[in-house]
Amino acid sequence: MQQTAGSGGLKCPSRDFSKFIQAFSENKDVQIKFTKYPLKEQVLDLNAEPEPKPVMRTLRRDQISFPVMPGEADRKKWNLIFRIDEIKSNRAKVNVMSDDSDSFVVDYFFVLDSCWYLKRMEDSSFVIRDDL
Helix, strand or coil, X not given: CEECCCHHHCEECCCCHHHHHHHHHHCHHHHHHCEEEEEEEEEEECCCCCCCEEEEEEXXXXXXXXXXXXXXXXXXXXXXXXXXXXXXXXXXXXXXXXXXXCCCEEEEEEEECCCEXXXXXXXXXXXXXXXX
């Protein structure tokens, strides 16, 4: 592990994305530390007419409710599938979705700098979630 700049002295869990994402998904402090701010978030406007449409938001740290990614226990409780969709040399994509419908679908986009950082989220869920 290497030391990263910033508060709390949290170290980069790993430059190996498979190891990094395990730590990221299980630890709120890791999520806070290894998110690029402002975070870009695309969500569905479920009230748009004639059908829901995507809306891009740019969020400051104080506008984000952590954890942004459910850990293994919550994924099991909510029957969510966790899948690494893509790993390139300096970017990666993770998909978390419900196993039975499109009610929960979130893509997480990461970039590699001194460590991996969450750069953007795309929430295509068709339900409003208060518990995540």
